[in-house]
Amino acid sequence: MDISKAMAEQLNRQMNREFAAYYSYLGMSAYFESLSLKGLAKWMRQQAMEEQGHALKIYDFLNSRNGLVELQPIPAVAAHYSSPLAAFEKALEHERGVSDAISKLRTFAREQDDQATEVFLNWFIAEQVEEEDVASEIVDRLRLAGDSKDGLLRIDHELGKRE
Ligand SMILES: [Fe+2]
Numbered sequence: 647m648d649i650s651k652a653m654a655e656q657l658n659r660q661m662n663r664e665f666a667a668y669y670s671y672l673g674m675s676a677y678f679e680s681l682s683l684k685g686l687a688k689w690m691r692q693q694a695m696e697e698q699g700h701a702l703k704i705y706d707f708l709n710s711r712n713g714l715v716e717l718q719p720i721p722a723v724a725a726h727y728s729s730p731l732a733a734f735e736k737a738l739e740h741e742r743g744v745s746d747a748i749s750k751l752r753t754f755a756r757e758q759d760d761q762a763t764e765v766f767l768n769w770f771i772a773e774q775v776e777e778e779d780v781a782s783e784i785v786d787r788l789r790l791a792g793d794s795k796d797g798l799l800r801i802d803h804e805l806g807k808r809e
């Protein structure tokens with residue numbers, strides 16, 4: 647069954663949020679690069695690519711259900727933060743917002759009795775649990791490190807191992 651116009655519009659909005667996350671995380675990666683924190687930069691760049699993957703998942707879903715894909719502008723992003731912790735706090739805040747948006751989206755799909763979209767969104771709901779968990783763990787570790795340069799470099803080394 648083709649997707650309804652209203653549902654497609656909501657999914658387009660979510661796709662735009664995922665692209666915005668991609669862009670925002672790339673900005674954070676650039677900020678870490680500017681500090682020569684190569685591990686954090688690598689980690690965040692991979693996270694950015696994951697967000698692009700999320701956006702493209704929605705893009706593919708819209709196409710497969712004959713929904714119109716609308717590529718709206720992506721907002722410019724900050725390339726500077728007061729600290730690595732501040733950047734990760736922002737990322738965590740963002741992930742919590744996304745979880746909220748996805749859950750509202752699924753409620754909307756249910757109201758529309760669009761079961762295919764509901765099932766599609768289940769993947770995102772599970773993914774968000776992981777995203778929030780990982781981001782909050784890094785925030786915790788950066789808080790633990792506090793002003794310790796040694797601690798920061800240790801975290802940088804750890805996160806640089808991400809494949
Ligand atoms: Fe995402």
Ligand SMILES: [Fe+2]
Binds near residue numbers: 697741744
């Ligand atoms: Fe995410």
